[in-house]
Amino acid sequence: MVRLNGVTKIFNPRTPDERIALDDVTLGVEKGEFITIIGSNGAGKSTLLGVIAGSVEPDTGTVEISGETYNGVPEYKRAILIGRVFQNPFLGTAPSMTVEENLALAAARGKAISLRLGVTAPRRESFRKLLADLGLGLEKRLNDRVGLLSGGQRQALTLLMAVMCNPQVLLLDEHTAALDPRTAEVVSSITDDLVREKRITTLMVTHNLEQALRHGNRLIMMDRGRVIMDVNGEKKKRFSVSDLLKEFKSGHGLSVMNDRLLLA
Amino acid sequence: MWLAVEGALEQGLLYSLVALGVYVTFKILQFPDLTVDGSFPLGAAVSARLIISGWDPFAAIAVSTLAGAGAGFLTGILHTRLRISALLSGILGMTALYSVNLRVMGRPNIALLRERTCLVVLGELGLPDWLGPMLFFMLILVVVYALLSWFWKTLLGLSLRATGDNEQMVLSYGTNPDVTKLVGLSLSNALVGMAGGLVAQYQGFSDISMGVGTIVVGLASVIIGEGIFGEKTVNHAMVSVMGGAVLYRFVIAAGLRMGLPSTDLKLITAVLVVAALATPRFRSLFRVASRTS
Numbered sequence: 206m207v208r209l210n211g212v213t214k215i216f217n218p219r220t221p222d223e224r225i226a227l228d229d230v231t232l233g234v235e236k237g238e239f240i241t242i243i244g245s246n247g248a249g250k251s252t253l254l255g256v257i258a259g260s261v262e263p264d265t266g267t268v269e270i271s272g273e274t275y276n277g278v279p280e281y282k283r284a285i286l287i288g289r290v291f292q293n294p295f296l297g298t299a300p301s302m303t304v305e306e307n308l309a310l311a312a313a314r315g316k317a318i319s320l321r322l323g324v325t326a327p328r329r330e331s332f333r334k335l336l337a338d339l340g341l342g343l344e345k346r347l348n349d350r351v352g353l354l355s356g357g358q359r360q361a362l363t364l365l366m367a368v369m370c371n372p373q374v375l376l377l378d379e380h381t382a383a384l385d386p387r388t389a390e391v392v393s394s395i396t397d398d399l400v401r402e403k404r405i406t407t408l409m410v411t412h413n414l415e416q417a418l419r420h421g422n423r424l425i426m427m428d429r430g431r432v433i434m435d436v437n438g439e440k441k442k443r444f445s446v447s448d449l450l451k452e453f454k455s456g457h458g459l460s461v462m463n464d465r466l467l468l469a
Numbered sequence: 470m471w472l473a474v475e476g477a478l479e480q481g482l483l484y485s486l487v488a489l490g491v492y493v494t495f496k497i498l499q500f501p502d503l504t505v506d507g508s509f510p511l512g513a514a515v516s517a518r519l520i521i522s523g524w525d526p527f528a529a530i531a532v533s534t535l536a537g538a539g540a541g542f543l544t545g546i547l548h549t550r551l552r553i554s555a556l557l558s559g560i561l562g563m564t565a566l567y568s569v570n571l572r573v574m575g576r577p578n579i580a581l582l583r584e585r586t587c588l589v590v591l592g593e594l595g596l597p598d599w600l601g602p603m604l605f606f607m608l609i610l611v612v613v614y615a616l617l618s619w620f621w622k623t624l625l626g627l628s629l630r631a632t633g634d635n636e637q638m639v640l641s642y643g644t645n646p647d648v649t650k651l652v653g654l655s656l657s658n659a660l661v662g663m664a665g666g667l668v669a670q671y672q673g674f675s676d677i678s679m680g681v682g683t684i685v686v687g688l689a690s691v692i693i694g695e696g697i698f699g700e701k702t703v704n705h706a707m708v709s710v711m712g713g714a715v716l717y718r719f720v721i722a723a724g725l726r727m728g729l730p731s732t733d734l735k736l737i738t739a740v741l742v743v744a745a746l747a748t749p750r751f752r753s754l755f756r757v758a759s760r761t762s
């Protein structure tokens with residue numbers, strides 16, 4: 206479904222600020238896989254997702270989605286294939302527009318340069334149903350500005366919008382990190398439901414080790430721009446937080462987990 | 470007295486178009502576009518030139534509108550293709566237009582006093598002198614308002630609004646924000662070009678320097694309008710902004726009657742905008758114009 210071949214990305218090359226964000230990463234993602242990604246701050250997790258989404262152009266290596274090479278294809282042209290949710294709830298929605306107007310744009314993914322009306326009566330009905338399924342009462346707030354919603358409500362709405370047109374790949378970048386623990390839990394379970402229901406191939410970055418173990422069927426760990434661990438299937442199911450920490454410290458000679466990760 | 474009220478109202482209606490144009494860029498797109506200082510006199514120059522060449526005055530307005538759109542489009546190209554900052558793109562557009570406007574007119578000003586303008590045609594309809602222009606300008610505003618109000622609900626209109634709100638979201642849902650910016654800048658300057666054409670016909674002349682400060686007048690109208698009448702929805706905001714443009718004209722007319730020299734108008738307008746932007750309540754309404762953005 207997604208293949209990265211020898212992808213390297215260096216920010217500010219040949220300057221004192223040089224940052225090797227991705228260091229010769231090769232990764233194959235099978236259709237229907239739900240991968241959780243962990244790693245310390247600056248390990249390259251966001252850059253990895255960025256390279257797939259097209260917001261970051263790799264220096265070397267190729268990016269394939271559904272068997273086609275996407276190097277050099279701008280982000281907005283890949284958007285038909287990719288759903289994306291960021292950590293910052295403000296990046297996913299337009300705050301001065303209403304809930305239904307936001308949903309209308311998501312529903313028109315890739316076809317929004319058009320003079321058709323965004324919200325029509327039948328579409329409003331389908332939005333209402335989708336929102337009701339979230340169980341957050343948003344179906345009663347179709348005409349509220351999104352800026353009036355809480356962070357959790359906005360993230361849930363963004364998730365719904367991201368999966369609306371059945372993208373091939375869903376990229377979640379610490380999308381529950383900015384929420385309080387209870388709301389994070391709600392958004393996590395909505396994520397699980399949506400991913401399972403739609404069987405979307407998903408890559409989810411999280412700093413919460415428990416979340417990384419509980420969700421998905423494959424787990425990768427990144428450090429300094431490399432994938433340093435990759436487990437799936439039964440092995441992943443049996444993994445515990447202490448196994449993960451052991452994995453970190455042993456074998457790779459690394460003890461780079463930051464406090465945030467350890468304490469999460 | 471009545472004459473002053475009538476004049477203020479008519480000008481307020483005309484400058485509502487400028488205010489709407491500025492609203493589209495500054496508020497909807499969050500793009501501080503200064504092209505309007507050039508596209509307003511461009512609209513005027515085009516109308517004046519066409520009318521003295523024997524064109525129908527209404528067709529001249531249409532061409533003024535298109536010319537304005539073209540000016541906005543070119544500024545948009547500077548910004549989106551050549552990656553020049555929003556402010557500088559507008560300044561370059563406006564500066565280039567000064568020469569263009571001179572070329573269009575062939576001289577620094579054109580008088581239309583004995584020409585067949587829209588107002589002359591309206592006069593021939595037999596309406597009273599004070600009523601004809603007012604009705605005509607109101608009709609234009611109603612049509613423009615209705616079209617814009619519909620446009621904001623279309624997918625393209627929604628994308629345009631989202632571009633100002635959250636460009637990442639526009640990208641994420643498969644639209645190139647460069648396209649929506651080009652559309653927005655063209656739309657804004659089309660409205661301003663139309664206003665320029667109408668103002669030239671209304672006042673009976675076009676002058677190369679008549680565009681100076683258009684942006685500040687537009688901003689003043691938007692700030693006054695939104696500050697006083699509110700901005701809950703786009704439709705609400707558009708009505709407020711038009712109200713602001715009319716109110717602004719009344720304030721100016723009152724100032725003139727109290728003996729302010731007309732040469733100080735621009736200074737007073739600028740002070741008005743500065744005072745409004747220094748007020749926290751107004752400031753929060755105006756992200757691009759204030760430094761905290």
Ligand SMILES: Nc1ncnc2c1ncn2[C@@H]1O[C@H](COP(=O)(O)OP(=O)(O)O)[C@@H](O)[C@H]1O
Pocket residue numbers: 216217224225226244245246247248249250251252253
């Ligand atoms: N746009 C950028 N400009 C410069 N450096 C960047 C940029 N994006 C990421 N980096 C650097 O690349 C490295 C990897 O960043 P990132 O992928 O965001 O890590 P993570 O998401 O795992 O915390 C970091 O050292 C970061 O400072």
Ligand SMILES: [Mg+2]
Pocket residue numbers: 250251252378
């Ligand atoms: Mg990150």
